[in-house]
Amino acid sequence: MHLSQNEDDNFSLTKFESMLKTNDVLFFDSNEFEAIIFHYLESGKFALAKKAVKLGLEQHPHASVLQLFKVEILIFENKLTEADSLLNSLHDLEPSNEEVYIQKANIFSKRDNHKMAIQTLETALDFAPDAAEIYSLIAMEYMFMEDYDNAKYNFMKCLELEEEDFAALYNIIYCFDFLEQHQEAIDYLNMFLNKHPYCEVAWLQIGKEYFNLKDYEKALTAFDFAIISDEYFVGAYMEKGKVLEKLKRHQEAIENYMVTLELDDPMAYAYLRIGKCYEKLKLQKEALAFYEKAVDEDPLLDKAWIAITDFHLRKLDYQNALYYINKAISIDSENVLYWKRYAKINNRLNFVEEAEKGYRKTLELGNYELETWITRCDLLINLGEYETALDVLFQAIEFYPDTAEIEYRVAGLYFSLNEGEKGYYHLRRALKIDVEYSIIVEELFPMIFRRNSVQNLIEKYSQ
Structure with missing residues (x-):
């Protein structure tokens, strides 16, 4: 009885795993080993893939595909020198094997030499029967270099050859978005849709671009076309719901979100x-x-x-x-x-x-709004932690110099710490900036506000 390829592969896997359990040594042809290793790598079962490569090369030491799998594992383990040496040997034997160049480029990429990775992949194009994958890899190297224009161009080449490669389409739009070329993205998507009018992914992406441009009516139309192209497209209903929210059509938005719950x-x-x-x-x-x-x-x-x-x-x-x-x-x-x-x-x-802890954490995380500094200071004053409050205010001064709200508080704190000379210095600075904010002293330091010397100084600057 002739087995299908899938049944054949399952039989090989069962046979291989049975061999591992019993420690018996069974023979597999190189194609079987290829299928077994590929399955384990795709499933993320790295240890089993490595074991299959080892056993495969013991039985078929000259099988180039198995040697390339070994290279892939060596690169994964970051054993780049050993992988490079093996690739050089393979190149001498098979100089037109595009997979040798792909793995060589992978090593260059791992070493952050992305230019050489690109050059090596461009050489692979001369030998590759399927250039789409190579263009995608070249584009990713440009992404690593943050050269989004060239990345975009190569993803486009990939999509020309493999028109249903939605990953390439998503990446093209990602590049447009990173470059803030939203209108250019729309133009490209319209060109793509002229050839593929029922591509739901393209309609979804064009809707997102219109959403970015706040053209909500056009976004809504695009998402409707995505749903017409695929009535089970959960992402389109979700994005349509977001647009309807922006248009304040909340009941309709709810209906679209409800559809996503039914479909998935x-x-x-x-x-x-x-x-x-x-x-x-x-x-x-x-x-x-x-x-x-x-x-x-x-x-x-x-x-x-x-x-x-x-x-x-x-x-x-x-x-x-x-x-x-x-x-x-x-x-x-x-x-x-x-x-x-x-x-x-x-x-x-x-x-x-x-509350003080919360504002302290807020500042530690980089929120340097004036209100945050001042509120934390006022809480510390409430807790009687005058010196810590002063430290906070002097940090705030670095961001907000010559600010009345800060200077009045600094003055009041120095008075509270019996450092009158510094208190008067900062009170004068505060009064020069804005005399009306002197109410801060009255609210936070009422005893100090009632001092005759402080009252006289405020009156002097008020005139």
Whole structure:
């Protein structure tokens, strides 16, 4: 009975794995070994692939394809010198084997010599029966060099030869987007669609480009064509929902997001967007229900936790808001926006130490807004940590020199630390900048504000 290729490969795999279990040595022809190794590499079973290469070369020491698999494994293990040596031997035997040049280019690329990798791949084009793959590899080398124009050109060559290579199409648009050439991307996609009018991926991409240009009506039309081309195209319904949100057609957006849930496994992001739409429609109960579905579906979706946080913030329910912002921070502790919310919520709850910690973390993560510096300083004043508050203000001065809000606080802190000379110096600086902000001293340092000398100085600059 003649076996199909797939059945043949499965038989070889079963036979090979049985051999490994029993330690018997069975014979396989080189084609069988090729299929076995390819299967293991595709499945990510690297150790089994390596074992198959070793056994294959023991039985077929001169099989060039098996030697090339060995090269691939050596490169993966970063044994580049050994791989290079083996490739040189193979090149002497088969100078027109394009795979030798591809692996040689891979070594150059691993060594960050992308120009030589490109030159080697261009040589491979002379021998390759399928040039599309080579153009794609050349394009990736240009991507490593951040030469997006040449990367784009080579992905286009790849797509000309392999018109259903959607990975190449996505990469072309990625290059256009990186170069901020949105109109050029639209022109290219229109040209492509003239040849392939029912390519749903191209319609999706052109819709995204119109979305980037804020031309929402044209984006909507493009996504409709993507759906006409493939009524089961989940991505098109998702993108159409986003456009409808921008057009404030929230009920229609919900309907499109609902379609994605019917066509595919439930997605937390779709639940999140539906919740946002319901909130815009002022259907609070439904909004919260879908936010909760989002976190149930994907507990690591921090944006969903934030959506629930903001939902409770808008209702002034700070206790619940604090619970959910802590959830978001536990997922992404380096997100400055989360720490800002954490600080503000704790401040509203009068949890001064926690609020100060939040603003401190916000500054550590690079949020240098004036309000952040000042609010943290005021919390430290509230905690009686005057010297730390001064340190914070002097850091703020580097970003905001000659700022009245800072100088008044510095003056008040020096007075509080019984360093009157420095206090008067900074009070004068503050008054020169803006006398009306002297109310800061009255609010934060009322005892100092009532001093006659301070009152006289303020009166002098007010006249």
